[in-house]
Amino acid sequence: xxxxxxxxxxxxxxxxxxxxxxxxxxxxxxxxxxxxxxxxxxxxxxxxxxxxxxxxxxxxxxxxxxxxxxxxxxxxxxxxxxxxxxxxxxxxxxxxxxxxxxxxxxxxxxxxxxxxxxxxxxxxxxxxxxxxxxxxxxxxxxxxxxxxxxxxxxxxxxxxxxxxxxxxxxxxxxxxxxxxxxxxxxxxxxxxxxxxxxxxxxxxxxxxxxxxxxxxxxxxxxxxxxxxxxxxxxxxxxxxxxxxxxxxxxxxxxxxxxxxxxxxxxxxxxxxxxxxxxxxxxxxxxxxxxxxxxxxxxxxxxxxxxxxxxxxxxxxxxxxxxxxxxxxxxxxxxxxxxxxxxxxxxxxxxxxxxxxxxxxxxxxxxxxxxxxxxxxxxxxxxxxxxxxxxxxxxxxxxxxxxxxxxxxxxxxxxxx
Amino acid sequence: xxxxxxxxxxxxxxxxxxxxxxxxxxxxxxxxxxxxxxxxxxxxxxxxxxxxxxxxxxxxxxxxxxxxxxxxxxxxxxxxxxxxxxxxxxxxxxxxxxxxxxxxxxxxxxxxxxxxxxxxxxxxxxxxxxxxxxxxxxxxxxxxxxxxxxxxxxxxxxxxxxxxxxxxxxxxxxxxxxxxxxxxxxxxxxxxxxxxxxxxxxxxxxxxxxxxxxxxxxxxxxxxxxxxxxxxxxxxxxxxxxxxxxxxxxxxxxxxxxxxxxxxxxxxxxxxxxxxxxxxxxxxxxxx
Numbered sequence: 108x109x110x111x112x113x114x115x116x117x118x119x120x121x122x123x124x125x126x127x128x129x130x131x132x133x134x135x136x137x138x139x140x141x142x143x144x145x146x147x148x149x150x151x152x153x154x155x156x157x158x159x160x161x162x163x164x165x166x167x168x169x170x171x172x173x174x175x176x177x178x179x180x181x182x183x184x185x186x187x188x189x190x191x192x193x194x195x196x197x198x199x200x201x202x203x204x205x206x207x208x209x210x211x212x213x214x215x216x217x218x219x220x221x222x223x224x225x226x227x228x229x230x231x232x233x234x235x236x237x238x239x240x241x242x243x244x245x246x247x248x249x250x251x252x253x254x255x256x257x258x259x260x261x262x263x264x265x266x267x268x269x270x271x272x273x274x275x276x277x278x279x280x281x282x283x284x285x286x287x288x289x290x291x292x293x294x295x296x297x298x299x300x301x302x303x304x305x306x307x308x309x310x311x312x313x314x315x316x317x318x319x320x321x322x323x324x325x326x327x328x329x330x331x332x333x334x335x336x337x338x339x340x341x342x343x344x345x346x347x348x349x350x351x352x353x354x355x356x357x358x359x360x361x362x363x364x365x366x367x368x369x370x371x372x373x374x375x376x377x378x379x380x381x382x383x384x385x386x387x388x389x390x391x392x393x394x395x396x397x398x399x400x401x402x403x404x405x406x407x408x409x410x411x412x413x414x415x416x417x418x419x420x421x422x423x424x425x426x427x428x429x430x431x432x433x434x435x436x437x438x439x440x441x442x443x444x445x446x447x448x449x450x451x452x453x454x455x456x457x458x459x460x461x462x463x464x465x466x467x468x469x470x471x472x473x474x475x476x477x478x479x480x481x482x483x484x485x486x487x488x489x490x491x492x493x494x495x496x497x498x499x500x501x502x503x504x505x506x507x508x509x510x511x512x513x514x515x516x517x518x519x520x521x522x523x
Numbered sequence: 524x525x526x527x528x529x530x531x532x533x534x535x536x537x538x539x540x541x542x543x544x545x546x547x548x549x550x551x552x553x554x555x556x557x558x559x560x561x562x563x564x565x566x567x568x569x570x571x572x573x574x575x576x577x578x579x580x581x582x583x584x585x586x587x588x589x590x591x592x593x594x595x596x597x598x599x600x601x602x603x604x605x606x607x608x609x610x611x612x613x614x615x616x617x618x619x620x621x622x623x624x625x626x627x628x629x630x631x632x633x634x635x636x637x638x639x640x641x642x643x644x645x646x647x648x649x650x651x652x653x654x655x656x657x658x659x660x661x662x663x664x665x666x667x668x669x670x671x672x673x674x675x676x677x678x679x680x681x682x683x684x685x686x687x688x689x690x691x692x693x694x695x696x697x698x699x700x701x702x703x704x705x706x707x708x709x710x711x712x713x714x715x716x717x718x719x720x721x722x723x724x725x726x727x728x729x730x731x732x733x734x735x736x737x738x739x740x741x742x743x744x745x746x747x748x749x750x751x752x753x754x755x756x757x758x759x760x761x762x763x764x765x766x767x768x769x770x771x772x773x774x775x776x777x778x779x780x781x782x783x784x785x786x787x788x789x790x791x792x793x794x795x796x797x798x799x800x801x802x803x804x805x806x807x808x809x810x811x
Contacts, residue, residue, distance in 0.1 A: 123807075131718045134808040138714055138801045144543040193537060193651045195807045202537040208651070216649045219574045226570070233566035234652050285533075 111205060112167035113286050113317040114191065119200035120341075121186055122153060123160040133157075151199050160186045162341035163200075168286070173318040175332030175349055177325070177356050183341040184321045188212065188288050191319065206285025209235075213290070214275025220264035224255055224274055227263050231278045245281050252303070253277035273300055280307050287311065290321045305331070325353050350503040357430060358469065358495075365430060365471050365493045375415040376476040376486025379453075382408040383494055399463050401498040401511060407458045409474060411486065413451050417478060420446030421485055424475040425458060428490075429468060435509045441479055464511050467498040542800055553799055556653040563652060564659035571664055586671040590623040597740045608741045613770045614683050617676075621766045622739040624672045625701060629758055630730050631668060632705025635661035636798075637716045637723065644809055647802070654802050658710065658795075665702055680770075688772025697765025700780075704757060704787045710794035714801035717809060738763050743776070757783045 124130035133154060140146045153159070161183040168174050176184045189195050190202060192210045217234045218227045228249055232242040242249075250259050253273045255266075263271065287308065308331070312318060322328045328335065328349060335352035337345040339359075345352050370378040383397045384406040399405050407425065422441025429435050440447060440456075447454070473489025498506055542549045576582045597619045600606035611618040639657040640647070647654070680687065716722035737759045738744075760779025767774035774780070 130808050134718045134804060135715070137804045138797075141541045141800045141804060142543065142797070144541040146539060146541040189648070189806075190537065193535065194648065195803055196537050196539060198539050200538075204535045204537075206533050208535075210650065212649050213645075217643075217646045219570050221574050221577050222570060226573070230566045230570045233563040234646060234650055236563075236652065238562050 112169050112203075113205050114166075114168035114319070115201075115203040116165050116167070117201045117203075119161060119164045119187075119190065119197045119202060120151065120159055121161040121183075121190060121195070122151070122157045122198050123186070124154075124157050126156040129154075129156045159341050161190070161197075164338075164341075164343055165200075166336060166343070166346070168317045168319060170285075170315045170317055171312055172334060173312060173320055173332045175328040175335040175352075176319065176321045176338060177323075177328060177335060177353065178338035178344075179360065181340075182338040184338055185290060187338075188290055188319065188321060191286075192288055204286060207283070208286045208288065209279065209282040209284030210288040211276065211279050211290070212288065214279060215263075215271050216275075218263050218271070218275070221262050223262055224250075224253075224259040224266070227274070228278055231275065232281075235279060235282060237281070241281075249274075249277045249281060252280060254300070269297055269300070276300075276304055280304070285316065287316055287318045289318060291323065325357065329353055348503075350507075354467075354503040360430070365469065365490055367471075367490050367493060368488070370474075370488035370491070371486060374476070374484065374486045375413060375417065376421065377412045377414060378409065378474050378476075378486055378488040378491065379412055380408075380410040381472065381474065381488075381491045383492060384408060397492075397494045399465070399494055399496050401464070401466060401496060402462050405460050405463050407460075407472065407492075408455060409458075410453070410455045411474075411476070412453050413449070415451060417449035417485065419479045420449040422447055422477055422479060423456060424477065426473045426475070426489070427465070427470055428473065429470055429509050433509075435465065435470065439477065441477070444479075446479060462513075463496065464513070465496045466506050466509055466511050467496055467501040467503075468509065469493065469495050470509075549796070549799070553655075553795065557655045557659075560653035560656035560659060563656040564663065567656060567660035568663035568667075571660060572667055583671055586668045587675045590620060590627055590672060591675070593623050594620040611742055613685050617680060617683055617685060617770060618742070618766070619740045620679055621676060621769055622762065624669070624676055625698070625762050625765055626734055626737065626739045626758075627672065628665060628669045628698060629701045629705045629762070630734075631665045632662070632702045633709045633730065634705075634726065635665055636706060636709040636713045637726075640713055640717060641723075648806055648809060654798070655795075658706065658798070662702060662706060665705070666698075669698060669702075676769075685770070688768070688770070690768040690772045690774070693768040694765060697761060697768055697780075700784055700787060701758070701761050701765060703791055704761060704783065707787055707790035707794045710798050711790065713798060714805060717805045733758065757786065 124133055137146065164183075164187065166174070176187065178184055186195075188210070190197055191204065192208060192212070193204075215227075215231065217231050219230065222230070228246065229239065229242055233239075237245075253259075253270070253276075255270060255274060258266065258270065263274075266274070289308070305327075308316075308318060318331070320328065320331055332349040335347065335349040336343055337352050337356050345355050383399070385397065385399060385403070409423065409425075411423075413421065420441075422439045422445070424437065424439040426437035427435045447456070471490035471493040474487070474491050475484060475489070476486035477484055498511075576585065579585060581588070594616060597606065598616050601608050601615060608615065636658055639661040643657055646652070712722055712726075733756065736756050739762065743759065743763050760776040761783050763776050764774040764780040
């Protein structure tokens with residue numbers, strides 16, 4: 108029995124309709140077909156404006172496993188969860204759920220804003236299938252877990268969004284399901300509460316709970332999941348170790364997600380051009396994505412025009428950010444007091460890097476210019492150029508993060 | 524949604540295909556879910572009732588103010604002669620108020636399923652709970668409002684000092700049938716109303732039209748052309764009989780009442796089945 112999967116999807120597809128008017132009319136037709144017992148009798152055919160939101164998806168979930176679902180918005184993850192939760196049914200295929208299903212999807216659904224937290228605990232508990240007795244027995248634990256204190260007798264509309272979610276989770280956490288569906292709930296709430304939620308789910312997983320987790324937070328996803336699935340346009344694109352699937356997703360998204368912008372034209376410094384120079388090639392901004400290799404030398408050449416006299420001289424800033432927009436490294440030419448000329452004219456400046464210490468992933472560069480005491484921004488261009496970094500031997504396990512710190516390893520045997 | 528529950532393993536299988544192909548299982552599940560939804564229905568009822576009046580100054584008075592004012596309007600129209608109504612067996616204000624209260628109860632019941640579903644869309648698209656709870660909670664609210672109005676009615680009857688017939692014990696039966704009729708019609712309309720908001724727009728117009736086609740503020744006409752209305756509008760015999768039980772003790776349309784009872788029970792079951800079958804298909808369309 109234990110070897111049987113908790114969740115089993117066999118070639119599941121679900122169609123959706125893009126046009127509202129048509130969708131409503133199809134709804135009427137579908138109800139009519141259902142009444143005539145005709146639904147599911149014929150082969151699935153897409154009617155005009157329809158598309159497959161979930162397209163031939165099959166997977167299994169075993170006890171103690173956590174399956175992470177990732178993918179861009181509209182990939183079909185939430186639709187999939189709705190089918191697993193029994194809210195809507197597949198158009199093709201078969202879903203088998205073995206055990207009690209709990210869903211942590213938009214917590215606190217059913218809360219009435221003008222009722223107190225106390226009253227809402229009973230309402231939400233009943234929605235989730237608890238009797239009054241069961242809630243009475245767990246009431247203190249719920250209030251304690253939510254950490255609401257005296258707010259428990261205040262109307263829920265006075266709660267912060269974090270408190271709202273905390274109360275929702277505290278109630279839902281009392282469920283004792285075999286299968287838990289989690290949709291992007293850990294994005295809210297503060298750090299301490301998130302840890303509490305994670306610990307709670309972890310301890311449930313140890314006792315045999317199976318989890319299906321949808322999250323856009325790659326850190327949570329990797330921390331939780333034992334396996335991950337990448338979905339795109341309704342179908343499974345990759346499946347396997349979370350770190351590998353996440354890496355694949357990030358590299359797919361990153362390159363397309365970064366939109367290069369035009370340089371700022373208002374200030375005295377106008378950036379004209381940025382070039383990346385690799386060992387053997389010279390790539391102009393905006394053209395195909397340059398690929399830098401880790402440990403190899405590279406250079407960045409910037410052409411700019413100074414249109415007005417800046418008496419104290421100017422400085423340029425260069426920043427490198429990763430695909431999520433986090434700063435990886437940045438510096439200005441004037442950080443040690445060095446001045447670039449303040450006389451109007453056209454200039455070209457080169458930054459030469461001996462060794463590229465960035466790790467596998469996608470990055471972009473931003474340019475800025477300031478006066479010497481940073482009180483004025485003279486020019487700005489970000490993202491000015493994007494590039495990919497390829498690390499030899501990268502598998503997402505041997506290296507993690509954005510930067511490699513060169514080091515030596517020495518080992519000596521220590522006898523106790 | 525074909526669901527195969529085996530109690531030992533709690534296994535559910537979802538496949539495409541109409542649930543009507545195994546009606547036995549469908550009906551078993553309907554009654555199982557009805558039983559399972561009582562606790563939730565009670566909670567939703569308490570939530571809705573306490574939430575509805577909490578942010579008001581007049582509170583529960585809002586349940587009785589509309590029928591009072593409507594009755595006053597008709598009493599005024601009749602007294603001034605603009606509105607010609609033949610003599611009623613009990614003082615006209617009691618007659619009209621009882622009619623208004625009963626009609627309002629029917630109208631509430633008719634609106635209730637649509638209102639409950641529309642107000643629970645976020646729950647319906649996110650949580651799997653027995654859907655029967657929404658309808659039950661709605662019935663609870665309708666009966667609750669009726670009870671408040673009943674207090675008003677009793678006060679007015681005592682004020683006028685009209686004798687109370689023994690048939691008053693039958694009134695609950697009449698009210699329940701009135702509510703059941705409204706709920707049945709409402710549930711039948713719900714699937715379409717979820718998809719097309721035309722229903723929501725049209726219903727108030729239709730309800731007020733129907734009110735004048737039912738003997739609410741005037742006694743049922745005796746001429747044959749007028750009595751056609753009694754047979755065509757199923758609310759009429761129920762309303763008139765219930766009011767007679769309450770006020771005079773001599774109902775005149777018992778046959779109609781019994782016919783409507785049978786029809787209502789059948790409609791209620793058909794509506795419930797439709798609601799069950801249609802909801803998953805509707806949730807697909809309403810999920811935001």
